[in-house]
Amino acid sequence: MRVIISPAKKMKVDIDSLDYNQIPQFIEDTEILLSYLKNSSYEELKSIWKCSDKIAALNYNRIHNMDLYSNLTPAILSFEGLQYKHMGQNVFETKEFEYLEEHLRILSGFYGVLRPFDGVVPYRLEMQSKLGSEDINSLYKFWDKKLANQLFSESKYIINLASKEYSKCISNYLDEEVKFITCVFGEMIEEKIVEKGTLAKMARGEMVRFMAEEQIKDVEGIKGFNRLDYTYMDHLSDESTYIFLKKNKKG
Numbered sequence: 001m002r003v004i005i006s007p008a009k010k011m012k013v014d015i016d017s018l019d020y021n022q023i024p025q026f027i028e029d030t031e032i033l034l035s036y037l038k039n040s041s042y043e044e045l046k047s048i049w050k051c052s053d054k055i056a057a058l059n060y061n062r063i064h065n066m067d068l069y070s071n072l073t074p075a076i077l078s079f080e081g082l083q084y085k086h087m088g089q090n091v092f093e094t095k096e097f098e099y100l101e102e103h104l105r106i107l108s109g110f111y112g113v114l115r116p117f118d119g120v121v122p123y124r125l126e127m128q129s130k131l132g133s134e135d136i137n138s139l140y141k142f143w144d145k146k147l148a149n150q151l152f153s154e155s156k157y158i159i160n161l162a163s164k165e166y167s168k169c170i171s172n173y174l175d176e177e178v179k180f181i182t183c184v185f186g187e188m189i190e191e192k193i194v195e196k197g198t199l200a201k202m203a204r205g206e207m208v209r210f211m212a213e214e215q216i217k218d219v220e221g222i223k224g225f226n227r228l229d230y231t232y233m234d235h236l237s238d239e240s241t242y243i244f245l246k247k248n249k250k251g
Contacts (some may be wrong), residue, residue, distance in 0.1 A: 017090075023069070049129070067121070073120060073121070079106070085205065088208045134184065181239075182242070210222075230246050
């Protein structure tokens with residue numbers, strides 16, 4: 001079983017807490033992307049990043065000083081944001097980290113697929129970014145089937161906790177042998193299941209934490225998730241979608 005999650009835009013450097021284990025598997029592809037970005041102008045990069053001048057200046061400097069092999073942070077500690085905050089990786093012990101290294105995969109526009117203890121540097125490159133080059137424009141086309149093929153070579157059971165922007169790098173290449181289960185964390189509003197972005201990010205992080213702490217080894221085990229007032233709804237779920245609804249406190 002493998003669990004896929006999205007990266008976060010905000011990243012940090014932490015080379016002291018834990019050592020990284022290995023270089024990312026698709027580092028040669030990352031080198032190609034880095035070379036392209038280094039040869040792009042500030043205005044071109046700002047257009048790719050779709051961000052403020054402050055953020056663009058920070059990442060422009062990062063690009064031009066970037067060394068993919070030095071001062072690396074384990075990916076699981078590098079990403080910040082709601083999902084990663086609720087994952088609680090800063091309080092994990094050895095057994096949780098070992099579980100995540102085996103089961104968790106972080107999808108990335110820059111690195112492709114990351115294992116939790118792959119060494120990374122801070123970057124900004126979303127999967128849906130358009131690079132504006134004849135050779136490299138769509139990152140979906142750049143990565144093509146590589147990410148899905150890697151994941152499917154590891155396991156035929158995929159738990160999807162990633163956003164659509166990232167999960168379609170995998171879901172677009174499914175075959176009959178792969179069991180791909182998307183977890184939906186929503187609320188029942190006027191007889192419709194509504195998934196709210198902020199709450200969903202929190203729940204995805206909590207699900208990863210739950211799986212690591214409980215050492216969940218099969219897809220049935222995730223149905224026991226009951227954190228943040230979410231409950232698995234069997235009658236609303238099917239083989240490819242597991243629905244978790246938040247309790248309606250008003251009722």
